[in-house]
Amino acid sequence: MAFPLTIVLLISLSIFISCLHASDPPLTLDYYASTCPNVFDIVKKEMECEVLEDPRNAALVVRLHFHDCFVQGCDGSVLLDDTVTLRGEKKASTSVNSLKGFDIMDRIKNKVESECPGIVSCADILTIAARDAVILVGGPYWDVPVGRKDSKTASLELANANLPAAEEGLLSIISKFLYQGLSVTDVVALSGAHTIGMARCANFRARIYGDFEATSVKTPESETYLSNLRSMCPAALGGDNKESAMDYVTPNLFDNSYYHILLNGEGLLNSDQELYSSALGIQTKELVIKYAHDPLAFFEQFAYSMVKLGNITNLDSFVNGEVRQNCRFVNT
The missing domain is CATH 1.10.520.10 (Peroxidase; domain 1)
Known part of the structure:
Protein backbone atom coordinates (compact mmCIF):
# COMPACT_ATOMS: atom_id res chain seq x y z
CA MET A 1 0.00 0.00 0.00
CA ALA A 2 1.43 3.39 -0.98
CA PHE A 3 1.51 6.22 1.55
CA PRO A 4 1.23 9.96 0.75
CA LEU A 5 4.57 11.75 0.70
CA THR A 6 3.60 13.90 3.71
CA ILE A 7 2.96 10.79 5.84
CA VAL A 8 6.24 9.20 4.74
CA LEU A 9 8.12 12.36 5.68
CA LEU A 10 6.47 12.45 9.12
CA ILE A 11 7.35 8.79 9.76
CA SER A 12 10.97 9.44 8.76
CA LEU A 13 11.09 12.47 11.06
CA SER A 14 9.72 10.39 13.93
CA ILE A 15 12.47 7.76 13.51
CA PHE A 16 15.16 10.43 13.34
CA ILE A 17 13.94 12.20 16.46
CA SER A 18 13.67 8.92 18.39
CA CYS A 19 17.35 8.32 17.71
CA LEU A 20 18.16 11.92 18.61
CA HIS A 21 16.50 11.63 22.02
CA ALA A 22 17.89 8.16 22.79
CA SER A 23 21.02 9.55 24.47
CA ASP A 24 19.32 12.22 26.59
CA PRO A 25 20.71 12.52 30.14
CA PRO A 164 1.71 24.84 17.84
CA ALA A 165 -0.67 27.70 17.10
CA ALA A 166 -4.45 27.78 17.50
CA GLU A 167 -5.12 27.97 13.76
CA GLU A 168 -2.47 25.44 12.72
CA GLY A 169 -3.25 22.48 10.48
CA LEU A 170 -3.06 18.88 11.66
CA LEU A 171 0.07 17.77 9.80
CA SER A 172 2.00 20.82 10.97
CA ILE A 173 0.97 20.16 14.57
CA ILE A 174 1.95 16.50 14.33
CA SER A 175 5.33 17.40 12.85
CA LYS A 176 6.06 19.74 15.77
CA PHE A 177 5.28 16.95 18.24
CA LEU A 178 7.36 14.44 16.31
CA TYR A 179 10.27 16.87 16.39
CA GLN A 180 10.11 16.67 20.19
CA GLY A 181 10.09 12.87 20.13
CA LEU A 182 6.34 12.68 20.78
CA SER A 183 4.00 10.42 18.80
CA VAL A 184 0.62 10.99 17.15
CA THR A 185 -0.94 9.28 20.17
CA ASP A 186 0.82 11.80 22.41
CA VAL A 187 -0.63 14.63 20.29
CA VAL A 188 -4.20 13.52 20.93
CA ALA A 189 -3.68 12.62 24.59
CA LEU A 190 -1.81 15.80 25.54
CA SER A 191 -4.38 17.91 23.69
CA GLY A 192 -6.84 16.55 26.26
CA ALA A 193 -5.30 19.00 28.74
CA HIS A 194 -7.56 21.54 27.05
CA THR A 195 -10.36 20.08 29.13
CA ILE A 196 -9.27 22.59 31.82
CA GLY A 197 -7.94 25.38 29.61
CA MET A 198 -9.14 28.80 28.53
CA ALA A 199 -8.63 30.41 25.12
CA ARG A 200 -8.56 34.04 24.05
CA CYS A 201 -11.00 35.45 21.51
CA ALA A 202 -8.04 36.32 19.27
CA ASN A 203 -7.24 32.59 19.04
CA PHE A 204 -10.74 31.30 18.26
CA ARG A 205 -12.27 34.18 16.28
CA ALA A 206 -11.40 32.63 12.91
CA ARG A 207 -12.89 29.32 14.01
CA ILE A 208 -16.28 30.60 15.21
CA TYR A 209 -16.72 32.77 12.12
CA GLY A 210 -15.24 30.10 9.87
CA ASP A 211 -16.05 26.38 9.77
CA PHE A 212 -17.62 25.99 13.22
CA GLU A 213 -21.12 25.66 11.77
CA ALA A 214 -19.87 23.17 9.18
CA THR A 215 -18.42 20.79 11.79
CA SER A 216 -21.08 21.31 14.46
CA VAL A 217 -23.97 18.85 14.96
CA LYS A 218 -26.34 21.85 15.03
CA THR A 219 -28.32 21.01 18.15
CA PRO A 220 -30.09 23.82 20.06
CA GLU A 221 -27.28 23.61 22.64
CA SER A 222 -24.64 23.91 19.96
CA GLU A 223 -26.35 26.91 18.36
CA THR A 224 -26.64 28.63 21.74
CA TYR A 225 -22.97 27.94 22.44
CA LEU A 226 -21.92 29.48 19.11
CA SER A 227 -24.21 32.47 19.64
CA ASN A 228 -22.68 33.10 23.07
CA LEU A 229 -19.18 32.85 21.67
CA ARG A 230 -19.92 35.34 18.91
CA SER A 231 -21.53 37.77 21.32
CA MET A 232 -18.38 37.97 23.42
CA CYS A 233 -15.94 37.74 20.51
CA PRO A 234 -16.99 40.05 17.64
CA ALA A 235 -15.97 39.35 14.07
CA ALA A 236 -14.32 42.76 13.77
CA LEU A 237 -11.39 43.77 15.89
CA GLY A 238 -12.07 44.08 19.60
CA GLY A 239 -12.40 41.80 22.58
CA ASP A 240 -9.18 39.94 21.77
CA ASN A 241 -8.44 39.18 25.41
CA LYS A 242 -11.89 37.93 26.34
CA GLU A 243 -11.69 34.25 27.27
CA SER A 244 -13.84 31.16 26.92
CA ALA A 245 -13.32 27.66 28.29
CA MET A 246 -12.19 25.11 25.72
CA ASP A 247 -14.40 22.59 27.53
CA TYR A 248 -17.59 24.52 28.23
CA VAL A 249 -19.28 21.48 29.80
CA THR A 250 -16.91 20.82 32.75
CA PRO A 251 -14.31 23.62 32.51
CA ASN A 252 -12.79 23.12 35.97
CA LEU A 253 -12.74 19.31 35.96
CA PHE A 254 -10.06 17.19 34.31
CA ASP A 255 -12.11 14.58 32.44
CA ASN A 256 -12.73 13.36 28.88
CA SER A 257 -15.49 15.87 28.12
CA TYR A 258 -13.11 17.62 25.69
CA TYR A 259 -13.28 14.63 23.35
CA HIS A 260 -17.08 14.56 23.40
CA ILE A 261 -17.01 18.20 22.36
CA LEU A 262 -14.80 17.30 19.39
CA LEU A 263 -17.22 14.50 18.42
CA ASN A 264 -19.95 17.15 18.33
CA GLY A 265 -17.79 19.33 16.10
CA GLU A 266 -17.67 22.07 18.75
CA GLY A 267 -13.92 22.31 19.36
CA LEU A 268 -13.16 25.93 20.22
CA LEU A 269 -9.77 26.00 18.50
CA ASN A 270 -9.15 24.91 14.95
CA SER A 271 -6.12 22.93 16.13
CA ASP A 272 -8.40 20.92 18.43
CA GLN A 273 -11.21 20.21 15.99
CA GLU A 274 -8.65 19.17 13.36
CA LEU A 275 -7.91 16.08 15.47
CA TYR A 276 -11.38 14.77 14.65
CA SER A 277 -12.54 16.57 11.52
CA SER A 278 -9.43 16.71 9.33
CA ALA A 279 -9.52 14.40 6.31
CA LEU A 280 -5.87 13.63 7.09
CA GLY A 281 -6.58 12.65 10.67
CA ILE A 282 -7.51 8.98 10.34
CA GLN A 283 -5.44 7.92 13.38
CA THR A 284 -6.23 11.03 15.42
CA LYS A 285 -9.96 10.62 14.78
CA GLU A 286 -9.85 7.04 16.03
CA LEU A 287 -8.06 8.16 19.18
CA VAL A 288 -10.57 10.97 19.83
CA ILE A 289 -13.39 8.43 19.61
CA LYS A 290 -11.48 6.02 21.87
CA TYR A 291 -10.83 8.59 24.59
CA ALA A 292 -14.39 9.91 24.40
CA HIS A 293 -15.72 6.43 25.15
CA ASP A 294 -12.99 5.23 27.51
CA PRO A 295 -11.94 7.80 30.13
CA LEU A 296 -9.58 5.31 31.81
CA ALA A 297 -7.68 4.82 28.54
CA PHE A 298 -7.37 8.60 28.24
CA PHE A 299 -6.09 8.98 31.80
CA GLU A 300 -3.53 6.19 31.35
CA GLN A 301 -2.23 7.60 28.07
CA PHE A 302 -2.22 11.19 29.32
CA ALA A 303 -0.07 10.21 32.32
CA TYR A 304 2.33 8.29 30.07
CA SER A 305 2.52 11.14 27.57
Missing part, protein backbone atom coordinates in the same frame (compact mmCIF):
# COMPACT_ATOMS: atom_id res chain seq x y z
CA PRO A 26 18.79 10.35 32.63
CA LEU A 27 16.35 11.66 35.23
CA THR A 28 15.53 9.77 38.42
CA LEU A 29 12.70 9.60 40.93
CA ASP A 30 15.01 9.88 43.94
CA TYR A 31 17.27 12.71 42.78
CA TYR A 32 16.39 14.88 45.80
CA ALA A 33 16.01 12.02 48.31
CA SER A 34 18.95 13.20 50.43
CA THR A 35 19.26 16.87 49.48
CA CYS A 36 15.60 18.00 49.60
CA PRO A 37 13.39 15.06 50.58
CA ASN A 38 10.28 17.21 51.16
CA VAL A 39 10.27 18.96 47.79
CA PHE A 40 7.31 17.00 46.42
CA ASP A 41 5.26 17.73 49.56
CA ILE A 42 6.13 21.44 49.41
CA VAL A 43 5.08 21.77 45.78
CA LYS A 44 1.89 19.80 46.37
CA LYS A 45 0.87 21.94 49.34
CA GLU A 46 1.48 25.17 47.43
CA MET A 47 -0.45 23.95 44.39
CA GLU A 48 -3.34 22.96 46.64
CA CYS A 49 -3.54 26.56 47.83
CA GLU A 50 -3.34 27.94 44.30
CA VAL A 51 -6.05 25.67 42.90
CA LEU A 52 -8.28 26.21 45.93
CA GLU A 53 -8.03 29.94 45.30
CA ASP A 54 -8.86 29.53 41.60
CA PRO A 55 -9.30 26.15 39.82
CA ARG A 56 -8.15 27.77 36.56
CA ASN A 57 -4.66 28.05 38.02
CA ALA A 58 -4.24 24.35 37.29
CA ALA A 59 -4.46 24.94 33.55
CA LEU A 60 -2.05 27.88 33.74
CA VAL A 61 0.69 25.73 35.24
CA VAL A 62 0.15 22.82 32.84
CA ARG A 63 0.39 25.20 29.89
CA LEU A 64 3.58 26.75 31.28
CA HIS A 65 5.13 23.29 31.48
CA PHE A 66 4.14 22.50 27.89
CA HIS A 67 5.58 25.77 26.59
CA ASP A 68 8.78 25.18 28.54
CA CYS A 69 9.40 21.67 27.24
CA PHE A 70 8.79 22.52 23.56
CA VAL A 71 11.63 25.09 23.60
CA GLN A 72 15.12 23.83 24.48
CA GLY A 73 13.59 20.97 26.46
CA CYS A 74 12.20 21.22 30.00
CA ASP A 75 14.80 23.62 31.37
CA GLY A 76 12.81 26.52 32.82
CA SER A 77 13.64 28.82 29.90
CA VAL A 78 10.00 29.92 29.60
CA LEU A 79 10.19 31.47 33.08
CA LEU A 80 12.99 33.90 32.25
CA ASP A 81 12.17 37.60 32.04
CA ASP A 82 13.69 39.82 29.37
CA THR A 83 16.83 41.65 30.43
CA VAL A 84 19.39 43.87 28.71
CA THR A 85 21.41 40.78 27.78
CA LEU A 86 18.69 38.12 27.45
CA ARG A 87 15.60 37.96 25.26
CA GLY A 88 13.07 35.63 26.84
CA GLU A 89 10.20 33.58 25.41
CA LYS A 90 7.24 35.31 27.05
CA LYS A 91 6.57 37.52 24.02
CA ALA A 92 6.38 34.65 21.55
CA SER A 93 3.34 34.75 19.26
CA THR A 94 1.71 31.79 21.06
CA SER A 95 2.49 33.16 24.53
CA VAL A 96 2.11 36.93 24.59
CA ASN A 97 -1.04 38.10 26.43
CA SER A 98 -2.04 34.51 27.17
CA LEU A 99 0.75 32.65 28.99
CA LYS A 100 0.23 33.17 32.73
CA GLY A 101 1.07 31.56 36.05
CA PHE A 102 4.56 33.02 36.51
CA ASP A 103 3.59 34.44 39.89
CA ILE A 104 2.48 30.96 40.96
CA MET A 105 5.92 29.64 40.13
CA ASP A 106 7.52 32.49 42.08
CA ARG A 107 5.57 31.58 45.21
CA ILE A 108 6.37 27.87 44.98
CA LYS A 109 10.04 28.55 44.30
CA ASN A 110 10.26 30.81 47.35
CA LYS A 111 8.83 28.05 49.56
CA VAL A 112 11.25 25.47 48.19
CA GLU A 113 14.22 27.83 48.54
CA SER A 114 13.34 28.55 52.16
CA GLU A 115 13.77 24.86 53.00
CA CYS A 116 16.35 23.73 50.42
CA PRO A 117 18.28 26.77 49.16
CA GLY A 118 20.07 26.31 45.85
CA ILE A 119 19.05 22.65 45.45
CA VAL A 120 15.88 22.29 43.34
CA SER A 121 15.72 23.68 39.81
CA CYS A 122 12.82 25.77 38.57
CA ALA A 123 12.45 23.27 35.72
CA ASP A 124 11.85 20.43 38.20
CA ILE A 125 9.46 22.53 40.28
CA LEU A 126 7.39 23.36 37.20
CA THR A 127 7.27 19.71 36.13
CA ILE A 128 6.14 18.55 39.57
CA ALA A 129 3.61 21.39 39.85
CA ALA A 130 2.06 20.46 36.49
CA ARG A 131 1.48 16.91 37.70
CA ASP A 132 -0.07 18.12 40.96
CA ALA A 133 -2.22 20.65 39.12
CA VAL A 134 -3.79 17.87 37.05
CA ILE A 135 -4.46 15.70 40.08
CA LEU A 136 -6.04 18.56 42.02
CA VAL A 137 -8.76 19.03 39.38
CA GLY A 138 -9.55 15.35 39.03
CA GLY A 139 -6.88 14.06 36.67
CA PRO A 140 -4.52 11.07 36.89
CA TYR A 141 -1.35 10.59 38.93
CA TRP A 142 2.08 9.82 37.50
CA ASP A 143 5.58 9.64 38.95
CA VAL A 144 7.77 12.62 38.04
CA PRO A 145 11.45 11.88 37.31
CA VAL A 146 13.62 14.82 38.40
CA GLY A 147 17.17 16.09 38.10
CA ARG A 148 16.76 18.84 35.49
CA LYS A 149 18.94 21.93 35.45
CA ASP A 150 17.78 25.45 34.64
CA SER A 151 19.06 26.92 31.41
CA LYS A 152 21.00 30.16 31.30
CA THR A 153 19.46 30.96 27.92
CA ALA A 154 16.07 31.29 26.25
CA SER A 155 14.97 31.42 22.62
CA LEU A 156 12.18 33.60 21.34
CA GLU A 157 12.89 32.27 17.85
CA LEU A 158 12.41 28.64 18.88
CA ALA A 159 9.28 29.53 20.85
CA ASN A 160 7.78 31.08 17.73
CA ALA A 161 8.83 28.12 15.58
CA ASN A 162 8.23 25.10 17.83
CA LEU A 163 4.96 25.80 19.61
CA MET A 306 3.15 13.72 30.30
CA VAL A 307 6.16 11.73 31.48
CA LYS A 308 7.47 11.71 27.90
CA LEU A 309 6.87 15.45 27.65
CA GLY A 310 8.65 16.11 30.93
CA ASN A 311 11.62 14.00 29.84
CA ILE A 312 12.41 16.21 26.84
CA THR A 313 15.85 17.50 27.69
CA ASN A 314 18.96 18.89 26.08
CA LEU A 315 22.53 18.14 26.99
CA ASP A 316 23.53 21.80 27.20
CA SER A 317 21.26 22.40 30.21
CA PHE A 318 22.81 19.46 32.06
CA VAL A 319 26.38 20.54 31.30
CA ASN A 320 26.06 24.33 31.51
CA GLY A 321 22.81 24.78 33.43
CA GLU A 322 22.29 25.83 37.02
CA VAL A 323 19.75 25.92 39.84
CA ARG A 324 18.31 29.44 39.68
CA GLN A 325 17.70 31.28 42.91
CA ASN A 326 14.95 33.28 41.17
CA CYS A 327 13.11 31.56 38.32
CA ARG A 328 12.88 34.83 36.38
CA PHE A 329 16.62 35.50 36.17
CA VAL A 330 19.84 33.56 35.74
CA ASN A 331 22.15 33.59 38.73
CA THR A 332 24.78 36.35 38.86
